[in-house]
Amino acid sequence: MVRKTKEEAQETRNLILDTAEAVFSEKGVSRTTLNDIAKAAELTRGAIYWHFRNKADLFDAMLQRVILPMDEFIATPGLHPEQQPLAYLRVRSMHVVRTLAENPQIQRVFDIVMHKTEMVDDMLPIRDMHLETIQGCLQTIETDFQAAIDKGELPASTNARQAAIGLHSLIDGLFANYVLSPELFNLIEQAEFTIDNYLNGLANRK
Numbered sequence: 001m002v003r004k005t006k007e008e009a010q011e012t013r014n015l016i017l018d019t020a021e022a023v024f025s026e027k028g029v030s031r032t033t034l035n036d037i038a039k040a041a042e043l044t045r046g047a048i049y050w051h052f053r054n055k056a057d058l059f060d061a062m063l064q065r066v067i068l069p070m071d072e073f074i075a076t077p078g079l080h081p082e083q084q085p086l087a088y089l090r091v092r093s094m095h096v097v098r099t100l101a102e103n104p105q106i107q108r109v110f111d112i113v114m115h116k117t118e119m120v121d122d123m124l125p126i127r128d129m130h131l132e133t134i135q136g137c138l139q140t141i142e143t144d145f146q147a148a149i150d151k152g153e154l155p156a157s158t159n160a161r162q163a164a165i166g167l168h169s170l171i172d173g174l175f176a177n178y179v180l181s182p183e184l185f186n187l188i189e190q191a192e193f194t195i196d197n198y199l200n201g202l203a204n205r206k
Helices: 006-027 034-041 045-051 055-064 069-075 085-101 104-115 121-150 160-180 187-203
Strands: none
Touching: 006 034, 006 045, 006 055, 006 104, 034 045, 034 055, 055 104, 055 121, 069 085, 069 121, 069 160, 085 104, 085 121, 085 160, 085 187, 104 160, 121 160, 160 187
């Protein structure tokens, strides 16, 4: 038996991941078996197991190929002293929105994570990773809100943590609805309207 080159092995791995993404999107993660993915990719189950220990390992590898929106939020550069915190927070938020709006693959993977995955049994480690990302994103947003409070852009009575949870929920909710049916609304326009009104509302609270 001729051994595959590294390039051929990588091509096979990519084929498996592309196929898994498509089958997960169509059937949902819990209803998809590795045999389903092997058949769709026209490979043997042995080829799947050569690259991935189990479905959870394959699912995690699929996630690692893209930067999901809230991971993107954490990855963006932090606030510089000369920047206006609320203005920069808006820039970061809209950058994350555009990342999803302009990338069909990210939309597809986000939809799988949000709507087609049951975070139970062997998927519990994925749930823990998702929760860790949420916490990291909230901390990032909270830091910016606290900077806005310290600079007087927001009332001193503002609770930075609550404000962060609110903004995160708004953006996450927009994404969840958009990937269900992109025809419902223009994501960028709706996000600008929603985020601006939220930030202005916080700034004008008495």
